[in-house]
Amino acid sequence: MINLKINGISVQAEAGTTLLEAARFYGLEIPTLCHLEGLSPYGACRLCVVEIGEESRSRLASSCTYPAEEGLKVRTASERVIKARKMILELLLASCPQSKVIQDLASKYGIRRQRFRQEHEDCILCGLCVRMCKEQMSAQAIGFHGRGNKRGISTPFDLKSEVCRLCGGCIHVCPACQLRCTYNQPEEAICGGCANISPPCLEKEKFHDMMCYMDPCVACEIKNEK
Amino acid sequence: MKTLIDTDGKRLEKLADKCHGKKDALISLLQDIQLENNWLSQQVLRGVAEKLNIPLTEVYGVATFFKAFSLKPRGRHIVTACVGTACHVRGAPRLVDELRNILKIAPGETTPDKIFTLETVNCLGACALGPVVVIDGVYHGQATRSKVRMLIEEIRKLETRKRKTNHDKAKKQPSS
Ligand code: FES
Ligand code: FES
Numbered sequence: 246m247i248n249l250k251i252n253g254i255s256v257q258a259e260a261g262t263t264l265l266e267a268a269r270f271y272g273l274e275i276p277t278l279c280h281l282e283g284l285s286p287y288g289a290c291r292l293c294v295v296e297i298g299e300e301s302r303s304r305l306a307s308s309c310t311y312p313a314e315e316g317l318k319v320r321t322a323s324e325r326v327i328k329a330r331k332m333i334l335e336l337l338l339a340s341c342p343q344s345k346v347i348q349d350l351a352s353k354y355g356i357r358r359q360r361f362r363q364e365h366e367d368c369i370l371c372g373l374c375v376r377m378c379k380e381q382m383s384a385q386a387i388g389f390h391g392r393g394n395k396r397g398i399s400t401p402f403d404l405k406s407e408v409c410r411l412c413g414g415c416i417h418v419c420p421a422c423q424l425r426c427t428y429n430q431p432e433e434a435i436c437g438g439c440a441n442i443s444p445p446c447l448e449k450e451k452f453h454d455m456m457c458y459m460d461p462c463v464a465c466e467i468k469n470e471k
Numbered sequence: 472m473k474t475l476i477d478t479d480g481k482r483l484e485k486l487a488d489k490c491h492g493k494k495d496a497l498i499s500l501l502q503d504i505q506l507e508n509n510w511l512s513q514q515v516l517r518g519v520a521e522k523l524n525i526p527l528t529e530v531y532g533v534a535t536f537f538k539a540f541s542l543k544p545r546g547r548h549i550v551t552a553c554v555g556t557a558c559h560v561r562g563a564p565r566l567v568d569e570l571r572n573i574l575k576i577a578p579g580e581t582t583p584d585k586i587f588t589l590e591t592v593n594c595l596g597a598c599a600l601g602p603v604v605v606i607d608g609v610y611h612g613q614a615t616r617s618k619v620r621m622l623i624e625e626i627r628k629l630e631t632r633k634r635k636t637n638h639d640k641a642k643k644q645p646s647s
Contacts (some may be wrong), residue, residue: 388528390535401531402513 248400249317264308264319273321276330276350278337278420280309282381289371290337292350294329296320305329315471331356340366346420367421368398376416384408387415482507483515487522494525497533501540509545535553546581546588548626550574551605555594559602566602569616573623586630587623 246257251268251322258267258288261385263286268275278290291429295308297319305326308319320326334351339361341347347369386409387400400406490496500523503517511534520527527604534540552570554563571577574587581588597603600612604619606626609619 320502385526385528388526390532392536401516401527 247313247315249313249315249319251450252321258313260313262313264295264297264306264311264313264317267313268295268308268321271323272310275308275321276353277309278346278350278369279373281373281377281418284373284376286310287372287376289332290369292330292337294326294333296323296326312386331353335360335368340364341369344421348371355391369421370396370398371420372398373418373420374398377414377418378409382410382412382414384412423458483518483522487519490523492523494523497523497530498537499523501530501534505540509547510541510543512544513542530534537552544581544585546586546628548586548607549588549590549605550623551590551592551595552578553593553595553601554591554601555598555601557598558603561601563602566604566614566616566619569619570604570623572619586627608622 247260247269248255248257250256251264251271251273254271256271257268258270262270263278265275265280275293275295277293279287280293286309288307291307293308294305295311296303297306297311297317298304299318303320303325306320321445329352334354335356337347338351338356338359342359342363343365370389375388378387386406387398387451390397390399400409483504486500490500495574497519500519501511504511504519508515516530516534517527519525520530524646525529534542550570552558552563552567553568570589574582574589576582576587576589577590578589592605595605595610597605597610597612600610604611604614604622606622611622
């Protein structure tokens with residue numbers, strides 16, 4: 246057992262657990278976006294930042310990837326953490342303003358105004374779908390490609406994948422996407438998946454004229470205009 | 472002529488054998504192929520994935536990540552113009568324009584006859600030589616428009632001569 250202090254309270258954590266897990270175990274709330282139980286930690290969204298170390302020499306770290314350490318002092322909601330988190334949310338909101346998940350988080354943190362130019366991306370590169378496909382579905386039908394501002398997620402060569410089983414797992418976990426997972430039955434879907442424009446593993450035509458529950462779903466139109 | 476990695480995968484097999492099926496040999500294998508073929512075709516990447524037993528998504532991810540790999544056919548001669556800050560102030564834009572004019576392609580493209588590929592780069596770390604143009608790995612410092620034109624002409628002549636001799640050989644062969 247590891248002894249550490251979270252928000253001034255002495256707590257214990259099992260060896261090998263992350264700060265996020267430890268904090269959540271004690272009922273402390275830390276928002277996450279790219280973390281999902283059952284998938285390996287990835288540390289892409291940085292939303293789960295916490296402040297670690299002594300007051301004067303503290304630093305920010307992503308709690309979903311940081312292992313619990315003996316004697317570590319952690320603050321999950323200090324002023325600095327909230328400030329950083331707000332900034333991250335504002336940036337995420339700017340890149341993906343149509344995402345319900347991000348909207349909700351932003352409103353929770355009291356963000357009422359958009360300071361940055363909206364990009365209407367269809368992906369925030371959190372990598373959930375890639376990990377879902379690989380770790381839970383053992384398919385590895387989709388993956389990252391390119392780098393820098395050209396980085397994206399797709400099937401190899403952007404062709405219909407031979408290994409994809411159309412399970413819809415990728416869409417199910419996508420925070421930018423509002424399509425409810427309906428396996429391979431478009432008739433059952435609430436949303437047209439147009440919100441995410443290219444659910445990598447589905448044939449888009451089938452989902453063409455369906456409506457998203459954020460009706461009217463603007464994402465696809467904005468994308469088309471560009 | 473160098474052997475291009477053939478579609479039936481014999482050459483690929485040979486290269487892959489050198490890796491002993493080790494997964495971490497992926498990058499070096501891709502480099503070998505890139506060197507030989509000048510680009511990585513879809514077929515080749517699929518072959519690599521199969522040979523090294525790596526998911527295609529990963530191979531594709533690596534191949535698209537590094538600038539050293541090209542997924543589009545490239546020309547036999549690579550012309551790279553530096554458009555970094557130092558070279559820019561010393562007239563790189565004019566050089567690029569000139570190259571565009573001579574080769575009739577935009578940066579990033581390959582001439583239809585597959586002889587030249589034009590590329591730009593942001594600083595080669597040889598700013599004192601600026602403006603720099605690299606042709607087939609040879610750095611040409613203080614490049615001017617006429618110098619570049621000459622170099623390109625030379626390669627063109629070489630290529631036509633090569634084509635002719637190949638042509639002649641091909642003509643002779645059936646009779647012998
Ligand atoms: S949840 Fe920790 S970085 Fe995304
Ligand atoms: S700017 Fe061209 S070499 Fe540095």
